[in-house]
């Protein structure tokens with residue numbers, strides 16, 4: 001019997017939430033010190049600051065009754081998020097952010113670009129990062 005009736009007409013979404021901690025400083029090498037201070041304000045403080053980020057990863061649609069096996073998704077998240085980012089200084093430890101400002105928008109793009117290679121084609125729907133309880137960024141690969 002089919003794992004899910006008329007699957008072709010249905011789209012399911014799953015989310016796996018993963019928290020990770022990292023520190024950073026918002027600073028663009030393309031701007032002067034004064035411009036950096038003006039654009040990024042307190043987040044340009046040379047000492048940096050930390051966040052407990054919370055990321056949510058939505059994957060869509062499949063033929064197996066599972067959108068994607070959550071055990072496989074957990075492994076992808078480990079490789080894409082936890083190993084390179086958790087307990088790291090984003091600006092110093094992650095080569096990508098040596099030239100790209102470590103805003104949450106850019107972090108979402110970084111995670112999308114790396115995650116999209118690891119999951120079956122077309123399944124990654126959205127990266128949503130909670131930088132703080134109030135600051136939330138969504139990126140859908142557009």
Ligand SMILES: Nc1nc2c(c(=O)[nH]1)N=C([C@H](O)[C@H](O)COP(=O)(O)OP(=O)(O)OP(=O)(O)O)CN2
Pocket residue numbers: 026043049102103104105131132133134135
């Ligand atoms: N567009 C963006 N703006 C800001 C980003 C960002 O990634 N994208 N990041 C920061 C800082 O990193 C900062 O840590 C967040 O600052 P703030 O808004 O002050 O954080 P809170 O939610 O903790 O603020 P409350 O004081 O609790 O309101 C800044 N801007």
Ligand SMILES: [Zn+2]
Pocket residue numbers: 024043049050051
């Ligand atoms: Zn910050």
